[in-house]
Amino acid sequence: MALSESSSGIPAHELPFPEIVELNVGGQVYITRYSTLISIPDSLLGEMFTRKSAEGLAHDTKGRFFVDRDGFLFRYILDYMRDQQLVLPDHFPERGRLKREAEFFNLPELVKMLAPKISRQNSLGDEGCQSDPEESSPTTDASHSLATLGAAAAACARLAQEVGSRDGGDGRRSGFITIGYRGSHTLGRDSHTDAKFRRVARIMVCGKALLAKEVFGDTLNESRDPDRPPERYTSRYYLKFTFLEQAFDKLANAGFSMVACNSTGTCAFAHEQTDDKIWTSYTEYVFYRE
Structure with a gap:
């Protein structure tokens, strides 16, 4: 027997929004129940999705509701709206930014949870320092x-x-970043000058996500590992450019120094009728900042 009412208590035929809502928040797609979005009526999402019509709300190219905010931190906003409880990973480094997101979405109780506090045992809690x-x-x-x-x-x-x-003394985070690439070049028997040297298809980045984003910024492609937490490690990032020296400059400007490198290579004949050889190699450079 079909239910005549939705979980929000409103008759299904009167709902201006579907029971399952797709959201695009800063490029990250979330799928949740309509009742979750209106669970806190005074919040921004509650006001958005309790209106009588969906007209006026922004949509992306695929028709999903669009919110121009931090897509990574929105998972914690949505999780809080499910049961009004805050659960964060250990050593979560972005409490300040999450607090700002909570203020934007008009969630005062979540803002209070994220505010720095001092425990009654005169010791500093996980939330930080406060002396008011x-x-x-x-x-x-x-x-x-x-x-x-x-x-x-x-x-x-x-x-x-x-x-x-x-x-480090200047407040910068220490750590390692490894960049690697697969290169190839063709070399004839007489070492012709028109040989293609070090053709780089992609420069890969390994290390802590937070460090990689700090060093390479907008030139870092995160599409293969978009949801990696900042304090976790990844080996799936790569750069949007293919110039090794450009990567070296960015690492040097961020205070990194090369501490090790290694390379392996193989070769094969390009054609049976010629002596030209195609060399392929994989090279890694390890950088460290104290």
Whole structure:
């Protein structure tokens, strides 16, 4: 027997939107239930999808609803709207940006969850450092507040020192980036001058996603691994250009130095009637920043 009403309590024939909604958020496609989008009525999504008509909402070329925001961070926004709980990966590095997204989508409770806090045990929590006396409990006396602020300041200083020693004195993250390429060239018996030398089809990038994006920016193609978290490693990125020296310049400008390289090669005859040989090789360059 078919249901006459949707999960949102509205008769199905009166819904201006489908029960299953496709969203394009910053190039990332999400598919969710209509009831999830309107679960928080005062939110931006709740206001968008409780109107009487879908007219006026932006659409992409495939007819999906389009929202021009961070597509990677939207997964946490959507996850929060399902059950109003916040679950983040360990050592999540983009709390500030996620808080800004929560403010845009008008989710005040999520904004509070992402705000820095000080635990009652006078120790710094995972959320970061905060030293605003107005945030303290009304029952806390002045001496206890000063002790709390002092402990928080010391914890912040220790945290800053640890980050500085780990990421370098200038605050940059340390780590390795490896770039590799497969090249080929044809060489005749007499080493003709018209031989094609080091024909590079694609320059691949391996390393931590956050470092790769920092170094190469918009020239990094992430299409083969678009959902990689910033702190995770990947070997599926590649560059939009094919000039090794351009990649070297970007790495050098970001403070990286080459620490190792290796190469392997094979050859085969180009044609049975000639002595021309086609050489193919795979080369890797390992860069490190302290």
